[in-house]
Amino acid sequence: MPLIHKISEIEFKKNKSPIPDFSWEASRPLGEISKSKYLHFDIKSLLPGKFSYPYHFHRNAEELFVILEGTGTLRSPEGYQTISKGDIIFFEEGSSGAHQLYNHSDDKLRYIDLCTKANIDVCEYPDSEKINILPAMDIFQKGSKVPYYTGEKNVKNQWPKERLKKK
Secondary structure, three states: OOOOOOHHHOOOEEOOOOOOOEOEEEOOOHHHHOOOOOEEEEEEEEOOOOEOOOOEEEOOOOEEEEEEEOEEEEEEOOEEEEEEOOOEEEEOOOHHHOEEEEOOOOOOEEEEEEEEOOOOEEEEEOOOOEEEEEOOOEEEEHHHOOOOOOOOOOHHHHOOHHHHOOO
C-alpha cells in the first residue's frame, strides 16, 4: 500500500549541533514511518549561511539528494558546484562519493536525503580524519590504524588452560 508524505503536513525540527555552522531542520525519518527495509530518507531544510553534515563519504551506503527548493553549493571531490531546485545528486560508496552542502543563499535549501539502509556502515570524514561506525555512532580518529593481529600475541592467555590441552 502506498504511503503519501505531504510536505505541507510534515513537521521539521532543528538539529542540536554544538557548532553553529551546522544548522538545519529535518523531518522525522520518513523511511522509518514508511517501514522501509532498504531506504532511509527524510527531508532537510538547510538554513541560510549554514553547512550540512561535515564533509564525508560512506563505505557501505549510497546516497541521493533531490533538491526541492532553493539553491546551494555542493562540495565533492570534483570541487564546488551550484545546485538548485530540481537537481538530483547521486553519491556512490567510497571516497569518490564524498559530499557536503552549504547554503550560500538567503532562503532555505530544502531537499530529500535518501540513503540505502545498511546494517553497518562506515562513514569517513576526510577533513577531521574521523571514522564513524553507523548506526552505533562509534567515532574514532583515523590515525590509529593498526595491523590486523596487533595485540593478539598472547591469545593462549585468554583461554582456560584445561581447554588448551590436546585430547
